[in-house]
Amino acid sequence: MTVPDAHVLDRIVKAYDIRGLVSDELTSELCRALGVAFGRFVSDQDGTLPDGATASREVVIAHDMRDSSPELSGAFAEGVTSTGVDVVMAGLGSTDMLYFASGSLDLPGAMFTASHNPATYNGIKTCLAGAVPISLETGLAWIRDTAKAVLAGDGPEPAAVPGTTTTRDVLSEYAELLNSLVDLSQIRPLHVVVDAGNGMAGYTVPAVLGELPLAIDELFFELDGSFPNHEANPLDPKNLVDLQSEVKRVGADIGLAFDGDADRCFVIDEQGEPVSPSAVTALVAARELAKHPGATVLHNLITSRAVPEIIAERGGTAVRTRVGHSFIKAEMARTGAVFGGEHSAHYYFADFWRADTGMLAAMHVLAALGGQDRPLSELGAEYERYAASGEINSTVTDVPSVLGKIHAWGDERGATFDELDGLTVTLPDGRWANVRPSNTEPLLRLNAEAPTAAELAALRDELLEIIRG
Numbered sequence: 001m002t003v004p005d006a007h008v009l010d011r012i013v014k015a016y017d018i019r020g021l022v023s024d025e026l027t028s029e030l031c032r033a034l035g036v037a038f039g040r041f042v043s044d045q046d047g048t049l050p051d052g053a054t055a056s057r058e059v060v061i062a063h064d065m066r067d068s069s070p071e072l073s074g075a076f077a078e079g080v081t082s083t084g085v086d087v088v089m090a091g092l093g094s095t096d097m098l099y100f101a102s103g104s105l106d107l108p109g110a111m112f113t114a115s116h117n118p119a120t121y122n123g124i125k126t127c128l129a130g131a132v133p134i135s136l137e138t139g140l141a142w143i144r145d146t147a148k149a150v151l152a153g154d155g156p157e158p159a160a161v162p163g164t165t166t167t168r169d170v171l172s173e174y175a176e177l178l179n180s181l182v183d184l185s186q187i188r189p190l191h192v193v194v195d196a197g198n199g200m201a202g203y204t205v206p207a208v209l210g211e212l213p214l215a216i217d218e219l220f221f222e223l224d225g226s227f228p229n230h231e232a233n234p235l236d237p238k239n240l241v242d243l244q245s246e247v248k249r250v251g252a253d254i255g256l257a258f259d260g261d262a263d264r265c266f267v268i269d270e271q272g273e274p275v276s277p278s279a280v281t282a283l284v285a286a287r288e289l290a291k292h293p294g295a296t297v298l299h300n301l302i303t304s305r306a307v308p309e310i311i312a313e314r315g316g317t318a319v320r321t322r323v324g325h326s327f328i329k330a331e332m333a334r335t336g337a338v339f340g341g342e343h344s345a346h347y348y349f350a351d352f353w354r355a356d357t358g359m360l361a362a363m364h365v366l367a368a369l370g371g372q373d374r375p376l377s378e379l380g381a382e383y384e385r386y387a388a389s390g391e392i393n394s395t396v397t398d399v400p401s402v403l404g405k406i407h408a409w410g411d412e413r414g415a416t417f418d419e420l421d422g423l424t425v426t427l428p429d430g431r432w433a434n435v436r437p438s439n440t441e442p443l444l445r446l447n448a449e450a451p452t453a454a455e456l457a458a459l460r461d462e463l464l465e466i467i468r469g
Helices: 005-012 028-042 069-082 095-105 136-151 171-181 201-209 237-250 277-291 306-313 325-335 358-370 376-381 399-412 453-468
Strands: 018-021 058-063 086-092 109-112 121-128 165-167 190-195 214-219 254-258 265-268 296-300 317-321 339-341 347-349 392-395 416-418 423-426 432-437 443-450
Touching: 005 018, 005 136, 028 058, 028 069, 028 121, 028 136, 058 069, 058 095, 069 086, 069 109, 069 121, 086 095, 095 109, 095 121, 095 171, 095 358, 121 136, 171 201, 171 358, 190 201, 190 237, 190 358, 201 214, 201 358, 214 237, 237 254, 237 265, 254 358, 265 358, 277 296, 277 306, 277 339, 277 347, 277 358, 277 376, 296 306, 296 325, 306 317, 317 325, 325 339, 325 347, 347 358, 358 376, 392 453, 399 423, 399 432, 399 453, 432 453, 443 453
Parallel strands: 058 086, 058 109, 086 165, 190 214, 190 254, 296 317, 296 339
Antiparallel strands: 018 121, 109 121, 254 265, 339 347, 392 443, 416 423, 423 432, 432 443
């Protein structure tokens, strides 16, 4: 039985983006309806734009290398122009390239990508002018409901004069901006292995890094949305194995792994060992604070305790936030922060419209490494102070009961608690753990940290026994 279109929209419109199975959920017809709704929203014909946002009669659209992306983005563009709003088609691009286009052109934008999801998926990330994210609370719910009306035949009438469609290549402008933000021209020569995972980094890395003093070995640079080599999800350790092996085989100084839409970057040292996103956050924070003494830097609550310690030691103000790009970007705007980092390797820069860009973070790491003579393993060790578990997922049907048991466990040990995002338990000996329910699945996500690996193992095992019963 075919699921009604309205029910499909309820399922695939998430808190911060739209994501679903191609053909079964995300179709050309549905994308055309979403385009109509997006065009109406950004031109503020019926929807109410968030405070500070201005109406626009033009939007910019880009897409990744998935086979379905050109068709779906084209259908979306047809929907937008039917409302009288013009479209700038930027073509192939990474998500942070779309953010660049939105920021530099001062236009609302839509990026067609499912990021690190398997090939059977696609999705849409939307933003207002200046790369300001749109969430359910700030417009996605209205766009969803208007698209439902369009599919039911009750949508707005087409504009008397449809919008126009033009094309614009922004890759070279994007590369020029990034190279103006981090100067790599004077670093020592570095041997770099880059794993693009058959994703959009295979398109952007040559443009951004190709003229620099870097010898780049390319892994899986062919754009292929079927991901024939491994999933483009470097958060999963199994997808780093090829890069780790190649770094050691060729004796490279550093390895970089990007996800499918190239907005996240993971770093491997010369020994083939991962440099944690928390260490990268601390390293980039130190560099930004050198440029902006006393500035504010954000970190989400799952990053290592070393991050706020290093921010304070470098004279900055650390602000702890919830997990998620909408929270980070809103808090950056509120506090005037120069930089923000997450445990998931999303890195946000004030001089990049507060948007996340894995490429710019990678360039900061290359600049730090190439600006001194030590290997990355030694440089990175300055920013790694504690043992961390990484994210461990467990299927849980009664989340409140499990959280209550963890709270009781912590009470017995004199712990302190906070509920900024899930439940964070901090023990008197400095060990801490955060347990967060998934927004979309019956999962609890555990992240824990301790001064030593042995102390971490004990903490992890005790909490998993409670969580898994």
